[in-house]
Amino acid sequence: MGRNCNCLPELGDHIFCKRKGGLYYHHGIYVGDNMVIHLAGKAKKLQPPNSCQECKNKGVTNGEMAKICLDCFLRGENFFVYEYGVSYFKHKTREMGTCSFFAARPPHEVVGTAAHFLERDGFGGYDLFANNCEDFAVYCKTGLSGSHQVMGRIKRLGLLFPFGLVVAIPTALGYSIAKFITDIRRSHSPS
Numbered sequence: 001m002g003r004n005c006n007c008l009p010e011l012g013d014h015i016f017c018k019r020k021g022g023l024y025y026h027h028g029i030y031v032g033d034n035m036v037i038h039l040a041g042k043a044k045k046l047q048p049p050n051s052c053q054e055c056k057n058k059g060v061t062n063g064e065m066a067k068i069c070l071d072c073f074l075r076g077e078n079f080f081v082y083e084y085g086v087s088y089f090k091h092k093t094r095e096m097g098t099c100s101f102f103a104a105r106p107p108h109e110v111v112g113t114a115a116h117f118l119e120r121d122g123f124g125g126y127d128l129f130a131n132n133c134e135d136f137a138v139y140c141k142t143g144l145s146g147s148h149q150v151m152g153r154i155k156r157l158g159l160l161f162p163f164g165l166v167v168a169i170p171t172a173l174g175y176s177i178a179k180f181i182t183d184i185r186r187s188h189s190p191s
């Protein structure tokens with residue numbers, strides 16, 4: 001697990017925190033000035049905007065994309081920093097969805113990409129098996145997509161229920177193919 005402290009994230013950090021007591025993690029990009037850009041998801045469209053003063057002054061909502069303050073993002077939880085460029089061995093020993101082999105791009109590029117998605121075209125529909133909040137953050141950091149959180153869940157499902165593998169393998173395969181297609185599509189769009 002990445003850094004966990006009371007200090008502020010650094011510009012362009014991919015941060016994540018617990019949701020629903022650790023049932024899953026929510027991810028976003030720290031863009032400075034105490035603000036986070038994240039893929040909020042469909043459910044958020046129906047909710048009223050955050051009533052906090054900071055979000056009122058500096059917040060932006062565009063479809064499923066939103067810029068909110070760090071406190072509203074964390075909802076009382078601590079943040080962790082997703083690590084990039086970790087070794088194969090370290091990656092294998094860590095919980096999936098907390099680090100990546102791939103090197104991170106420079107902070108200004110990460111923030112620029114997140115802002116681009118917020119201001120222009122969004123990140124497609126929020127979907128656990130397609131574009132999720134982790135995908136968005138990983139994509140901003142690396143220019144690559146692929147959610148380890150979802151793949152980790154499929155792996156755990158397979159361990160818990162041997163028969164689950166029958167479902168998990170085609171699902172993972174379908175997921176990879178869908179990813180491949182969206183990667184190709186995205187590589188043609190400006191970032």
Ligand SMILES: [Zn+2]
Binds near residue numbers: 052070071
């Ligand atoms: Zn706020």
